[in-house]
Amino acid sequence: MSLTTPSLAGLAIRRPAPLQAGSELVSIAPWDNPSGLPALVTPVARGVDPFAWAGANRERITQLLHRHGGILLRGFGLRGDQDFQRMLDAVGVALMHYIEKATPREQVSKHVYTSTIFPPEHPIAPHNELSYVRQWPGRIAFFCEVAPQVDGETPLVDVRRVLARIDPEVAGKFRRLGWMLVRNFGSGIGPSWQHSLAVKTREQAEAYLRRSATEWRWLEGGAAGNSRLRTFQRRAAVRRHPVTNEELWFNHIAFWHPSGVPDDVRRSLEADFGTDNLPYNTLYGDGSEIPLEVAAHLRATYDAETVKFRWQEGDLLLLDNMLVAHGRSSYSGQRRVLTAMGDEVRPASVQPGEEEMQ
Incomplete structure (x- = not known):
């Protein structure tokens, strides 16, 4: 058995087609990579109310997540953890606590944390949040308060393609x-x-x-x-x-x-x-x-499917936690990215290899 990284040639995986915005308020387009991850959502004019738009377009946002795995809201003038929480409320994310903790984080508010506190010179490998618990978040979000000067991206990986x-x-x-x-x-x-x-x-x-x-x-x-x-x-x-x-x-x-x-x-x-x-x-x-x-x-399979974008202050990244893994690149300088998770998922039944332990 040769364990080289297989090519996707011939497999029925296609780059997602762009969805129509359905409104002149925003532009929606897939990122320029084979997976189209994340879909980029930007206002087409100044003064768009991001909370009103998100509340009126919950179904469209869910469609985008299921198609692309993640969306990046950019250019809406969001500021701080309160705007972050307001957007998640508008989208309809039922927030949950961080359970079975494995890494240090600072708790900013009831359901909002800093991303993992880990030496900046070391990257964090991609992973789906809390895959090892019996109830994991269906969605996870990140908000950039301070963009790093060098690197510090949040790499994304579509685990369907993995x-x-x-x-x-x-x-x-x-x-x-x-x-x-x-x-x-x-x-x-x-x-x-x-x-x-x-x-x-x-x-x-x-x-x-x-x-x-x-x-x-x-x-x-x-x-x-x-x-x-x-x-x-x-x-x-x-x-x-x-x-x-x-x-x-x-x-x-x-x-x-x-x-x-x-x-x-x-x-x-x-x-x-x-x-x-x-x-x-x-x-x-x-x-x-x-x-x-x-x-x-x-x-190697994760590496082959990893995509990145450079953070900008005010960016909000919303991911379907089951479709997309996330990580963190090494960086220098200041970086402050907040995170929150929600929409708890429980397995409908015991899966192969998951027998209840006695």
Whole structure:
């Protein structure tokens, strides 16, 4: 089996055609790349009320999201987190809290956070937000308050196209077995289990994990006297969109595979904690290891489908979180991008490779 990145030649994936704006107030056009992601929405004249337009065009915005995966609202004069929330209210996003936290963020208001606080010199790989939980956001939005001086884009990846590129043998095994996320809390690396699960006691943690179809083990030791917790989440690797019924590569398999970090960092972590105690690890759903070449192949498929745009202050990016993965490029200078998520999705049934854990 050759794990080179397959071409999309001959596959029935076409660049989305532009949709008519249906109004002279805005212009709507796909971005100039093969996926047409994101669709760019701009006012055609000064003084367009973005909140009124969004409220009157919810159905059209939903159509755009299902077709392109994401839309970029630019040039509407939006300012600050209050305008951001007003636009999400106008679009009709039912906002939700950030759950099962894995990265540090600053909470700006009840449902609005800063994007992941992570050293600017390191990129963040593409991922679909919270693919490992039992209820994930159907939509996620980003708002640019301060545009970075150099780079700092939010790369986008259409995971319909990713699935089409994955070697069928590789995808087939994940279809059968699903994937497993193993997390270790209490080592001093990453968030505590109390912070991640928003609980205070072991009993509250166990109740949450039981509800979320997650297996757990309490381990001895831990940083600063804190209990160590290891969790196991078995999930489907391929899902169907609840509205479009399209198959999607929806998971964090490549994102949290140990090979996704630089070799020197991975070797240091393995030396300090051991392979079983890494903060994050991904396996096949039966608990067997995912070979390095498979993880590399998956990352190559994301790379082949990655598109970027340069942030401008006041930009609002709205994504269908199941259709599109997002990441962050490295950058220099100041950068402040806010995020919010909502429209909770729960799987209609247990999927292959996602058997409830006992």
